[in-house]
Amino acid sequence: MAVLALNVSAQGRGAAPAGRAGGPPSARAAAPFDPTGYWVAIISEDWRWRMVTPAKGDVVSIPLSPEGLRVAEAWDPAKDEAAGEQCKAYGAAGLMRGPTRLHITWQDDNTLKIESDYGQQTRLLRFTGVSGASEAGRAGGAGAKTWQGVTTAQWVMAAGGGRGRGGARHGSIKSVTTQMRPGYLRKNGVPYSDRATMTEYWDLHTETNGDQYLVDTNVVDDPVYLQTPWITSLHFKKEKDGSKWDPSTCDARF
């Protein structure tokens, strides 16, 4: 009976197991895969909307609400520049679809830092062991909203506590981002509001030739400008070093 109960539990998916000392291990110690390093976005999908700025009003693929469409139609990059808001397309919900490299490091034992060379942005994934918008909201408090918002994260261990055949550990990251300053999902002014949330599932795939891909399954939900959550996935390939890191500033037009 005990074994049965344990087996059922082993299929459940939750935060990383507790450490031997009684307290939970740090997110870095519990990591079932190593997300750190340099990663490059492969723009093999939606090339015309991700690599370059499409025409004003080209909102194809994005389930905009009538208000979202109205705002997209009114896009004016000159106004953004005049307002000092050239980074509107570089907020978290837009950044991840950009033509960027990512540099991922552990800022501390429970915070994963994701830097982009595209627009030189920094996201912080704070591992709390609890996931959800409410937690992200608590973490963010009533502070000012920012392009990258507040992100909480947790490791979701694979079946069997993350330990598969042969002892390898497996799992993924689930993160939730809130507290974002209003920005653009697409460079041509397709909007998201400050009420948007972004849920991401991060998986690592290692090929037999050693290539590694980081896949970000990405759900943006916005009650103001979207009719339904905008769900996409993004893939990044690991690079051996930072030799191709190429910082650029925010640009409202290109």
Add this chain to the structure above:
Amino acid sequence: MGSLNLRREVLAMRRIVFLAFGALAMSVPAFAQIELTGSYSPILYEDYIERGPGSDLGDFTGMPMTDEGRAKALLYTSNLPSTVERQCLAQAPWVLQYRPLGMRIWSEVDKDDKVVAWKIEGDYLRDTLTIWMDGRPEPSPNALSTAAGFSTGKWEGDTLTIHTTHVKTTWIRRGNGIPASDQTSYWVHITRHDDLLTVVTIQEDPFYLSEPHVVSRVFKFDPRANQGGRTICNTANEIPRLEDSGIVPHYLPGQNPEADFMMRTYNLPKEAALGYAESLYPEYRHKLKGVYTPPASCGRYCCGWIERQGLPGAAPGLSCNDGGLGTLNPVVRGKSSDSEGKETPAKK
């Protein structure tokens, strides 16, 4: 005496715990998999034009093609799949990544209830996939190539990793002529997160791809997504004048009038439009800057498959909602905002 009994009880309890955890550890591989069974809808929020109304001719953006692949792709005319012999060229095993239809997944088990294979139901342009989980080796390189290919799978945590070989000559993507040879192989990773299923395909082809072609898509669990079991590519003559004529519709090299379609329509440079691998990476923007200018306005598919709105086959939520006017009409498109964001009447 009492302490001896206590020690025996402790030892016995330790043994039970040890055996219990040992049994658990051994049982983990059998349970180290996620239930994938069910029907899934494609989420068409990426590459919608390709997956909805269909690819533009000459649109090879996002592709890492070899010169040979590009040359062959530019021979393509949309009359080609109308010939009986070539109607099934779209029937690549993982073409589901580029199509608007749902899929159904189920497992087949042996007498001990152990999963022998996962099945992914096909549609009228794709054969049903069988992903063998019983550890059988791949067949000889000389074994028969089929529309579904030969696939083996293994669990890596909660991800089902699949290797597919022994495929037929097909097209890559939705079907505008990008060729794949029968030496194509795929690595595929299927991961379920809550109701979402992320499918990553990494396609290699020694002849027509200069590097692996990586695509990731998301599907959503949906009991109504099953499209039915039309798993055979039935052929029929669609152009009577071609029947028994021996004619293979094609453009001669250098004479495809759509070869520059993406360049003249969207101001894209040749390298991007025609699938040069360098265009897939961020550093390519250095070549674009100062050269690329966005089209003056959006003229095609701006809000999705608008002409299908409300009709069977329309992708829910993808068409522009224009405020209940029913179609993407000039009243909405013509509206503009003044400097304060207030709407002004459309100019005539």
